[in-house]
Amino acid sequence: MADPASRSGRHYFDADILEFAARVHAPHDTALARAFDAPAAHGLPAIQLAASEARAVELFLRLAGARKVIELGTLAGYSALRIARALPLDGLLVTVEASDTHADIAEANLAAAALVVAVRVARGKALDVLPTLEAEGPWDAIFIDADKGNYDRYGRWAAQNLRPGGLLLADNVYLFGRLLEDSAEAEAMRRFHEESAAAFDTVCLPTPDGLLLGLRR
Numbered sequence: 001m002a003d004p005a006s007r008s009g010r011h012y013f014d015a016d017i018l019e020f021a022a023r024v025h026a027p028h029d030t031a032l033a034r035a036f037d038a039p040a041a042h043g044l045p046a047i048q049l050a051a052s053e054a055r056a057v058e059l060f061l062r063l064a065g066a067r068k069v070i071e072l073g074t075l076a077g078y079s080a081l082r083i084a085r086a087l088p089l090d091g092l093l094v095t096v097e098a099s100d101t102h103a104d105i106a107e108a109n110l111a112a113a114a115l116v117v118a119v120r121v122a123r124g125k126a127l128d129v130l131p132t133l134e135a136e137g138p139w140d141a142i143f144i145d146a147d148k149g150n151y152d153r154y155g156r157w158a159a160q161n162l163r164p165g166g167l168l169l170a171d172n173v174y175l176f177g178r179l180l181e182d183s184a185e186a187e188a189m190r191r192f193h194e195e196s197a198a199a200f201d202t203v204c205l206p207t208p209d210g211l212l213l214g215l216r217r
């Protein structure tokens, strides 16, 4: 059920409830804990997904039967590890990262996880790397979690390069509460919402900062 308060944006979780739910439904083994803790351990910004959101991405990909997946924004490899674990044995994940420092740490974390599926960390800005991935398409899914001002461009690429039924996932689509502001970044994010809704069957899930989910028509 929902009630007028929750429909208006009130939520019923706090830090303790989030922690309980993550512990029950999205527990960390050694490899996940290493990747999750890596940003703090290496002095990187700790802006990886929350445990429950990363688990949701994994389960959505499993539901979609995704085999070939792209991630934009690797950081230390935490969400990449969840994505890789959603894939079948012949699966492929290409995760794109602009920072060599982040990519180095992510590669070490992914190697430590002893994954069976193929995972490539592609170094460079997503707008430069994406065209190089077109020949390997069509892709089954993309998870967008990089620079927010380019989400509209990433969404257009996804509309062109995902197979029908392919899955679009994007985090931070409330833009940290700035979605409706008058700024170039907010305009780009609103375009991303609108253009995605035109090309995909979409929903914006009200996670703390919004998770957009779309199925390519």
Ligand SMILES: C[S@@+](CC[C@H](N)C(=O)[O-])C[C@H]1O[C@@H](n2cnc3c(N)ncnc32)[C@H](O)[C@@H]1O
Pocket: 047, 048, 049, 072, 073, 074, 075, 076, 077, 078, 079, 080, 096, 097, 098, 099, 102, 124, 125, 126, 127, 145, 146, 147
């Ligand atoms: C929010 S973090 C990614 C977190 C990661 N998905 C996770 O949950 O573990 C965003 C990452 O995107 C990278 N990034 C920013 N702009 C980028 C761009 N234009 N192309 C590729 N990566 C970019 C940043 O260096 C950072 O590592």
